Amino acid sequence: xxxxxxxxxxxxxxxxxxxxxxxxxxxxxxxxxxxxxxxxxxxxxxxxxxxxxxxxxxxxxxxxxxxxxxxxxxxxxxxxxxxxxxxxxxxxxxxxxxxxxxxxxxxxxxxxxxxxxxxxxxxxxxxxxxxxxxxxxxxxxxxxxx
Numbered sequence: 001x002x003x004x005x006x007x008x009x010x011x012x013x014x015x016x017x018x019x020x021x022x023x024x025x026x027x028x029x030x031x032x033x034x035x036x037x038x039x040x041x042x043x044x045x046x047x048x049x050x051x052x053x054x055x056x057x058x059x060x061x062x063x064x065x066x067x068x069x070x071x072x073x074x075x076x077x078x079x080x081x082x083x084x085x086x087x088x089x090x091x092x093x094x095x096x097x098x099x100x101x102x103x104x105x106x107x108x109x110x111x112x113x114x115x116x117x118x119x120x121x122x123x124x125x126x127x128x129x130x131x132x133x134x135x136x137x138x139x140x141x142x143x144x145x146x
Contacts, residue, residue: 047108057095
């Protein structure tokens, strides 16, 4: 099974590039989870950054996640409108602190359940040896200097 529909990535690029295959698999998995949960990766990353009762301002979130501040700002505006996060002005300075609401905590927990279920499906499709090999190779690739 191809990770990404052929129309998205030309076959000549895939056949010649290990990195293109890795990227295609990553984006394919991300898009499937996004469709299933109706949650963008950006939202998911922000929810994760605010786990455990963390309170951060938008600049801290953008820096922590290595995301553009405008992207984070827009996502947070949407999340405030959906009742997932709340904002409050810092006691000093211009910063606005962001934290998960009870609804945001429940939403994050639901996302985790979906991801864990998807992870379990992947585990069932691979042997223990295949999983070990895949994880070892992914770690190796992540540590390569090029």
